[in-house]
Amino acid sequence: MKQLLILSGKGGTGKTTIASAFIKLSKAKAYADCDVDAPNLHLITEQSSAPKRTDYYGLPKAEINTELCIQCDRCRQNCRFDSISVDKKYKVNPFACEGCGVCQAICPVEAISLKPAVAGELMLHAKEGKVFSTAQLKMGSGTSGMLVTEVKKQMKSATAPTHLAIIDGSPGIGCPVIASLSGADMVLMVAEPSISGIHDMERIINTAAKFGTKTAICINKFDTNIENTKKIEEFCKKQGLAFMGKIPFDAGAIKAINNGQTIVDINCASGIAVKVVFNKTIKLLFEEYPVLHSNDALHI
């Protein structure tokens, strides 16, 4: 199975809009949303049934048994994350606690225990041979990288052999992005023609380069700033990055999305442009490995 990961250095570039169009065009049998902090893909991909939900446990949190506590203050003094406070009684702030276990180990009367804590929820939609894996991190749970790994694992374990998986990546450059990169065969960067968009794009390309992942670029809303669009195209040439095409700003896209549709479901300018980007991307993804089967309707 080939994994195509769609990334953007920044949110709001239309990554999910493009991912959903790709899913539609490729008739992908496997796809996932790795933006576990703010998943959106489920809003515009059809799900015919309720998902299978699984609690996701992150690191445990400390809990103080105030009956046993002798108020020696050792736990508070040694917690590096300022998670323990005292207001008559000692207590742990679960949002700040990292579950490191220092307080538990240092407490002289064993008043502290580490309790498993639900940090999010995994959702799996599987029907008619199609698998969609997604998750939602609970507010204030830090470990999104680990949940991203779970989302991908869940997708793989539920998928019958198929040749293509499309993954909507996480925004940013931090640990969730690194988790979504691992195992990806190719990255499609969705860039936005703004100074800050270019800045963020450069950072993410550096990250992808560290993993040695094949990287290609497309520009969304290219006509909102033609000059910056040119800059990105030149940047691609200079860096030897494959350029997949340009998609215009399109009020029709907003309408489609607000109706829960993808941009290729309606007749609109961005939908037409995204098809070109799609064809090129899929071609590049499978270039060295022509494993397409005739019954998989890919529009190449």
Added chain:
Amino acid sequence: MKIAVLSGKGGTGKTLVSVNLAAAAKTSTYIDCDIEEPNGHLFFKPENTQEEEITINIPKVDNELCNGCRKCVDFCKFNALAYIKEKLIVFEEVCHSCGGCILFCPEEALTEREKVIGKVQKGTSDQVTVYTGILNTGEASGIPMIKKLLHENTPPSNKLTFIDCPPGSACMVMDSIKDADYCILVAEPTIFGVHNLNMVYELVKLFNKSFGVVLNKCVEGDNPAERFCVEKNIKILSRLPFDSELGILNSNAKIAVRENEKYQALFSSLLEIVQEEVQHETTSHS
């Protein structure tokens, strides 16, 4: 007065709003807490910048003293230590600097050393003091940097401070809004926008913050984000239009209020509304 600007996701106009409000306020402080992708400095282009490295403490082993008991390895909840070939190895990237291994090593073989995770820059742009935190690529947690940005550089309380928060609703955002007097939530007019807005809405409610919404990129027709605000009885502070002039200024990293009087007026009136809201909150709570 501290005003935090947040949105459920990047790209909604959080930086546009906070940068232009800070510029409209003239004398103010702007703190960019979006440390994974700080963009505010691209707009302000601050001068006279000073830089400070931000470090965390990670363990360092003295192999002469270490006897291989592996107590530290067993303790570490993050699997940041391993004892291989009669040597203790520290995996820096996953160490959370909890200090536990050092505390509990019976041979006192572990000490701390500083590791740089990024830097904080301070500079000025007209009368705006600009703070930027920049986290190195690949670092797991930026919390120490957010703490540094918000708590050690505390400007005088009578001055207006704008905090450009990280996107999302995770722990770094929580740290960014903890001391804010008011929160501005920026939302886009799509169903994605509503989904993201709902997350930060839950967050500010949890923290009991007073807040209002700025609707960004408004176009003709139905605005699901506006409907959400009406349903939940949330104060709409301003409606910024989707206009290509503002779009071009913004995508060229220009500060709209410094380029065009129209936007000067737009953001000044937003600033007034926000200040009134804060005043109102403080009087009604006292």
